[in-house]
Amino acid sequence: MGGYARLEVEDGIGTIRLERPPMNALSSAVQADLAAAAEEATRRDDVAAVVLYGGERVFAAGADIKEFADMSSYADMVERGAALQASFTTVARIPKPTVAAITGYALGGGCELALCCDFRVCADDAKLGQPEVLLGIIPGAGGTQRLPRLIGPARAKDIIFSGRFVDSTEALAIGLVDRVVPAGEVYSAARVLVGRYVGAAGLALRAAKEAIDRGSEVDLATGLELERLQFAGLFATEDRATGIASFIEHGPGRARFTGR
Numbered sequence: 001m002g003g004y005a006r007l008e009v010e011d012g013i014g015t016i017r018l019e020r021p022p023m024n025a026l027s028s029a030v031q032a033d034l035a036a037a038a039e040e041a042t043r044r045d046d047v048a049a050v051v052l053y054g055g056e057r058v059f060a061a062g063a064d065i066k067e068f069a070d071m072s073s074y075a076d077m078v079e080r081g082a083a084l085q086a087s088f089t090t091v092a093r094i095p096k097p098t099v100a101a102i103t104g105y106a107l108g109g110g111c112e113l114a115l116c117c118d119f120r121v122c123a124d125d126a127k128l129g130q131p132e133v134l135l136g137i138i139p140g141a142g143g144t145q146r147l148p149r150l151i152g153p154a155r156a157k158d159i160i161f162s163g164r165f166v167d168s169t170e171a172l173a174i175g176l177v178d179r180v181v182p183a184g185e186v187y188s189a190a191r192v193l194v195g196r197y198v199g200a201a202g203l204a205l206r207a208a209k210e211a212i213d214r215g216s217e218v219d220l221a222t223g224l225e226l227e228r229l230q231f232a233g234l235f236a237t238e239d240r241a242t243g244i245a246s247f248i249e250h251g252p253g254r255a256r257f258t259g260r
Helices: 028-043 065-069 074-092 109-115 131-135 143-151 153-162 168-173 183-195 202-215 220-236 238-250
Strands: 005-010 013-018 049-053 098-102 105-107 119-123 127-129 165-167 179-181
Touching: 005 028, 013 028, 013 183, 028 074, 049 183, 074 109, 098 109, 098 183, 105 109, 109 127, 109 143, 119 168, 119 183, 131 153, 143 153, 165 168, 168 179, 179 183, 202 220, 202 238, 220 238
Parallel strands: 013 049, 049 098, 098 119, 105 127, 119 179
Antiparallel strands: 005 013, 127 165
């Protein structure tokens, strides 16, 4: 793993830190390090949940525009665009609860990266947006797909067509973020949000996340079949036996799961 994104683990929570000052511009090198950190978080048994954090000043202000300037043709971007989407998809496919802890700006690729997480906590002075149209292009790392799925097509079109910035109040009102807190509390609030999943039934959380995410991409009948298969598969796990036995003996919420 390189030096632009790293995974730190404490008390069952993995923090993927973006570290490319001053604005965490998402260059190809950052994208590669980000994917590596996400893959590590996926593999590690001591990581129950993940916080994606850009630091106290900024989450990520977008792609590295200087790299774009050097790509002047369709052929230049075909391969680079696929790699960009793939790195973000690696984050979206982390099979554990994830939260973006947003300070400062989450713009363009930064906003798209936040959309890859299950939840978003942002500072009260944060700004989010998809300003790519102001450069004569469109979002290329999932913004045209994940944003409308989250907040609806009309609101997504307004944000993408205009390229305007969205403040924390509006972001909370339209469901773009889930919590707004003072800037100094963003990281701790994000840890609290996903900390509840440390010690939870990890295989059940994995199954629920996959059923929801994959089910949202298909028709209802197919989604119900995905759910049925995930539901049935969990009956082969130790956690299912532990959870049901604990419920019968002690009531809900007291089981101690092992993730097996």
